[in-house]
Amino acid sequence: MLNSVIVVDDEASIRAAVEQWLSLSGFSVQLFARAEDCLAQLPRHFPGVVISDVRMPGMDGLQLLERLRGDDPDLPVILLTGHGDVPMAVEAMRNGAYDFLEKPFTPQHLLGSLRRALEKRQLVLENRRLHEQADLKSRLETTLLGMSQGLQQLRRQVLDLATLPVNVLIRGETGSGKERVARCLHDFGPRADKPFVALNCAAIPETLFEAELFGHESGAFTGAQGKRIGKLEYANGGTLFLDEIESMPLAQQAKLLRVIQEQKLERLGANQSISVDLRIIAATKPDLLEEARAGRFREDLAYRLNVAELRLAPLRERREDIPLLFEHFAQAAAERLGRSAPPLSGPQLAQLLVHEWPGNVRELANAAERHALGLGGVNIEVAPAGPSLAEQMESFEAQCLRAALRQHAGEIKAVMETLQLPRRTLNEKMQRHGLVREDYLDRG
Template structure:
């Protein structure tokens, strides 16, 4: 139910308008002056404010300015008997949705309120949508592959996109898990609703909980107003939880409850909110192993793994490399305003034989570099700069002298040195999150003389 605040010092207008809106099934609050009206707005964060222009305390324009500073998405309608040009212009410049003169025409006001609330709903939805919209999202232009394993993935996308079943995407870093999640979302029943991606490694546990579930005003230091979480913003669309293996045990319990009960509450809140979104989770880890090691809840794993899609590494679908190369060249040429369109056979041969530890993402980066360095329309071999991949990178005099931790320490240190201590890049190569890498650097005291 949408919340509306009515502010007018004329009691008859205030009560008439409030009673009319209540009959229209709105949640209505009223105040007789600007100061009390502002107190209601700051506490309630309503969807719409209808305010008189001239009132004791704050004027309607002053309340409007304060409201827009608090939350630009609160819509505001000013009503007044002073319909001069200057007042109207000032109100619209400050962000009023509309300016209506007295005496009020109920049908006109009803239409304005309807449009204001529809506009706010659309605005909230557009704020939530990240990336491509449904109209511009075409599966054939995003996921490239003709191998049998990729065709099987296309079939699964078709099967799960027509319902709201929970999906678990598994695969190495760079295999395109988010692309598959977006394809599921935009090719089915959720295509006109928000797609909300969340990187579970990007925030601390406390911030991630607030990001997912939202919080109420005063829930913690700095929470000056209510905030909707990603589950709420997703509506009846899709929430994509990337790196799901990295969430804490506390958040695992809360996520399990959301999946079981289909409801949640904001941090510091007391009322339950219905969860309508479909959940797609992704990981580059072996969740079964994490379950066996006691690092991931078994019941949550089964709740997430209703339908599983396993994305193969690029080295296991080498027949897709050539069409991927042409796809990325076309994309990169448009972005960089270049025309590198010719690829010698020896270059294709090099690309098809490379191990692609970073998978499709590494291939795109290599081609981007090659196009930038190219002087003509040919992708030349000397401009394809690929790291040398050794089949046996480490030699040990006696394996019995080394623990698993010893070998892990050596591997991490050599990868860090190989990328000149570029930690985000090293984390991608190692297939671990950046916080995990920092933890291992600290544990193994790497880089300390």
């Protein structure tokens, strides 16, 4: 139950009395003598109720009500009025005030109105939270495409971790989408409006690595002309994404560990420490602990980076996502070119499903673009050690079920008619493939 209350009144005796009544009843009370001070310190999405006198010097209660409702139309505001202000207060209620209390009022009257207002506020905030979660989930589904169980689990993990102030290690093969997942962890979290800085550790010569990461002062070394801000400092307040972290030189690993521990850094050639607040997301193909055991990576840094771990499955382990991803990339390429993507034939789809995709999503995107250009991107040489016939049939069946569910927006009867399946058989197949009707409902 919410219990936060703000009281705005220019009379010290009223403020003291109201604070005493509310505090004894278990409420958390914040007092202001001026409406301007209340506005300056009111947190966004304040989880409580504002109680304000009407007549005050400077900004009065009605002006405060107008400002508060402009910022948050659902914030309950209870007005305190003198006898001559009652008609004014009634008009204010028509303009959105939750209630008004005529002075002098009893503690019971105030507490009753306040509790009802807080109950309403709680419902509004919970409804807001559910809508925001649904919106985030919908946005993420269009960013991390796929309906396989592994992809659905990954999206849930991303939403959970995005809001947590912890470093994350992403493991996955080349081309599996590690940077896209890192970007989602940033974009769907509280640092979204701050910098997202990406650095590929394998692409930087070892002699330049320290300057790239920490920056330098003018004249710090030969050729260091002018001051340069490093990636760590540039990411201050936001997220630093370190791709192929296993390639970072051991000397720089020690310095990065110190930055993580102390939240401070020093540019090359400088003696002054700079405080930084950043989240580090690292990506790797090999197991960092195995790299540490082999002497190629610092074990203490591996633990610092791997507070939470996300594993991206290779495309060959989520074949049911291949048609959806291929269609997405082909359509995007066709739109860029101002043309229509040619449809996939049955044999072409089968070829997509049986290919091993060693380059993962990156390779698939390239094949889809070639297909959109009419360059035969689906004519892929199939590796001999592909999945078994049973696995291919399972993958194709799952894709047919998903296509029918999408086509009919989750209407089971229509799906049964399209696929010519009895209800029980359809339910069993949906359960086996981890398909849920609610994921396909038309929520527009």
